Amino acid sequence: MSSLILLFGSLGLGVLLQRVRDFPINSPLVLNQFIIYISLPALALYYIPDVKLDSTVLLPVGVAWICFAASALFFWSLGKIFGWSRKLIGCLILTAGLGNTSFIGFPVIEALYGSEGLKTAILIDQPGTFVVLSTLGIALAAVFSKGQPDVKAISKKILFFPPFIMFFLALLLNVLHISLSAELKDVFQRLGSTVTPLALVSVGMQLRIERRSKHWRFLALGLFFQLILAPLLIYLLYVQVLGVRGELAQITIMEAAMAPMITASIVAASYGLKPRLANMMIGFGIPISFLTLTIWYWLVNGI
Secondary structure, three states, X not given: OHHHHHHHHHHHHHHHHXXXXXXXXXXXXXXXXXXXXXXXXXXXXXXXXXXXXOHHHHHHHHHHHHHHHHHHHHHHHHHHHHXXXXXHHHHHHHHHHOEOOOOOHHHHHHHHHHHHHHHHHHHHHHHXXXXXXXXXXXXXXXXXXXXXXXXXXXXXXXXXXXXXXHHHHHHHHHHOOOOOOHHHHHHHHHHHOOHHHHHHHHHHHHOOOOOOOOOHHHHHHHHHHHHHHHHHHHHHHHHHHOOOOXXXXXXXXXXXOOOEOHHHHHHHHHOOXXXXXXXXXXXXXXXXXXXXXXXXXXXXXXX
């Protein structure tokens, strides 16, 4: 319950702060930069060094890569057919192709499946969603924001993306079996825990409900893919094709059904990929996802 209060409270606080003149107009940008340079790298250093790396991680890790690839194919195809702008296509691929597998996913999975289920959720999020955003996500944002791909510039953006740097440092610590002290882990955990409140306050400060907005139908399409099609794809691949059963199958489907990833929205907005639509995907996607997650949990419970 405290996680839900934090999620909706932070979002509502951001909406209220729109009316507080003491906050400069670029406050959301500052919050986003803090998340990218401080909070996300701290999360990588907190989780990755302790992740068990073996063949059992492939199915959980594959969720994010599969969903992102499907999102790219789906929205790129529709964009070509209907003549959408590159920025619109890029925004939809980013925000609908990556789920909130940590800040919504972790508390939901832990509540439903306990600490063992949380271990699977961490694998889905860190080597999966987190790395996809840090590599393919940044590359896509750079390409679709500029119009012309520049391999050197895109590679530089990926390699110098702070969360990406810290991910590989944390991975190196894992491979070398170097454990961080309890004090350092506590510091990283506290810094990483700022992602959810700061990101949602940032989204709330930018959220506008415009009845005549041209984004409504794209919002509906993006959420339909993220909340319905993505988990359905994982169900078909993992359960029907690969024959996966039990909690592993249930958790992968549930994580695929999470609301759009907050950080993906931040990246989309930072690169000028339809910032209002990106924020709407979060602002409306989170509350709607709790209804769809309930339905998915009921459907997969017997697998």
